[in-house]
Amino acid sequence: MMMSARVVLSAVLMLGAAGHAVAQPYPSKPIKLVVGFPAGGATDTTARLIASRMQAALGQTIVVENIGGAGGSIAAKQVAVAAPDGYTLMMTTTSAFGTMPRLYKLDYDPVKALVPVATLVVDKGVLVAGPAWPVKSVQEAVAQAKAAPGKFNYGSAIGIGPHFVFELFKRKAGVDITHVPYRGGGPMITDLIGGQIHATVNGKSVLRQHIATGKVRALGVSAARRWDDMKDVPTLMEAGFLDAPYDTLFGIVAPAGVPAPVVERLNAVINEGLRSAEMRASLDKLGIEPYVSTPAEFAKLVAEEAPRWSEAVALTGIKVQ
Numbered sequence: 599m600m601m602s603a604r605v606v607l608s609a610v611l612m613l614g615a616a617g618h619a620v621a622q623p624y625p626s627k628p629i630k631l632v633v634g635f636p637a638g639g640a641t642d643t644t645a646r647l648i649a650s651r652m653q654a655a656l657g658q659t660i661v662v663e664n665i666g667g668a669g670g671s672i673a674a675k676q677v678a679v680a681a682p683d684g685y686t687l688m689m690t691t692t693s694a695f696g697t698m699p700r701l702y703k704l705d706y707d708p709v710k711a712l713v714p715v716a717t718l719v720v721d722k723g724v725l726v727a728g729p730a731w732p733v734k735s736v737q738e739a740v741a742q743a744k745a746a747p748g749k750f751n752y753g754s755a756i757g758i759g760p761h762f763v764f765e766l767f768k769r770k771a772g773v774d775i776t777h778v779p780y781r782g783g784g785p786m787i788t789d790l791i792g793g794q795i796h797a798t799v800n801g802k803s804v805l806r807q808h809i810a811t812g813k814v815r816a817l818g819v820s821a822a823r824r825w826d827d828m829k830d831v832p833t834l835m836e837a838g839f840l841d842a843p844y845d846t847l848f849g850i851v852a853p854a855g856v857p858a859p860v861v862e863r864l865n866a867v868i869n870e871g872l873r874s875a876e877m878r879a880s881l882d883k884l885g886i887e888p889y890v891s892t893p894a895e896f897a898k899l900v901a902e903e904a905p906r907w908s909e910a911v912a913l914t915g916i917k918v919q
Contacts, residue, residue: 627768634670638784669757682855696907
C-alpha cells in the first residue's frame with residue numbers, strides 16, 4: 599500500500615508540474631516577428647522599432663525574421679500555417695489583405711487565416727526622382743516621360759502599395775515609365791541613389807533622410823494633404839495625378855486561433871509603446887505617425903481597406919508570375 603501511495607503521489611506531482619508548465623504566463627520564450635521584405639525598407643524599419651519596444655515590455659527576445667519574395671505572400675503563408683500560440687507574428691499592411699488574393703494563387707484566405715493584433719503606424723508615400731533624372735517637379739517629370747515613352751523607369755517590390763500607387767499615377771498621367779522589380783525597398787533605394795533607376799514611390803520613413811540630404815528629390819506625396827515639413831511639395835491629387843490618397847497602414851497579425859488573452863496582451867503592450875514619448879520621438883524622426891487601435895478596430899480597417907486595394911489591382915492590371 600505504501601508503494602502504491604508513492605506511485606499515486608508521484609503521478610500527482612508530475613501532473614501538477616505539467617499543468618504548471620502549460621499555465622506559464624505568456625510569453626515564456628522568444629517571439630518571432632516575420633517581415634515579408636528584405637532589411638532596410640519601410641516595413642523592416644518600422645518592425646525593428648516596434649520589436650525593440652515590445653522586447654523591453656514583455657521581457658522576452660523579439661526576433662525579426664526577414665522572409666522576402668512575392669510581395670510578402672511567402673511570409674504570410676508561413677505565418678498563416680504556424681502554431682497559433684502567439685510566438686509567431688507578422689508585420690503587414692491593410693493593403694496586403696486586398697492585393698495578395700488578387701495577385702497570387704493562394705491556398706488560404708488571409709482574412710480568415712490571419713487575425714489582427716494591433717495597428718502600428720501610418721507611413722505616407724512620396725514620389726521621388728533620383729540623380730539619374732534631374733527633374734524639379736512632377737509636372738516636368740510627366741512632360742519628359744510623355745516626350746520619351748519608355749525611356750524612364752521606376753523601382754519597387756512587386757505587388758505592394760507603392761507599386762500600385764506608381765501605376766495609378768502612370769495611368770492618370772498617361773505616361774509610359776518602365777517598372778523595375780525589386781525584392782524590397784532597401785536594395786531599390788540604394789540603386790535609386792546610385793543612378794541605376796530613375797524614380798520610385800516609397801514610404802516617408804525610408805526616403806525622408808535622402809530627401810533632406812538632396813540625394814533624391816520629392817515630386818509629390820500620396821497623402822490627402824501636403825506634409826507639414828515639406829509644404830512646397832504638392833500632393834499627387836492636387837497635381838491631378840491621383841484620384842484618392844493612398845497611405846500605408848502597418849500592423850501586426852498572428853495565425854488564426856491565437857488565444858484571445860494573448861492577442862489582448864500583445865495589443866496592450868504595443869499600444870502602450872505607441873503612446874510613449876520615447877516611441878513617438880523615434881517615429882517622428884522617421885516622419886511616420888503612430889496609429890493606436892483595438893484588434894476589433896484593426897479588423898474593421900482591414901474590411902474597409904482591402905476592397906479599395908483590390909480595386910487598385912484591377913485598375914492597374916498588375917500581374918505577377
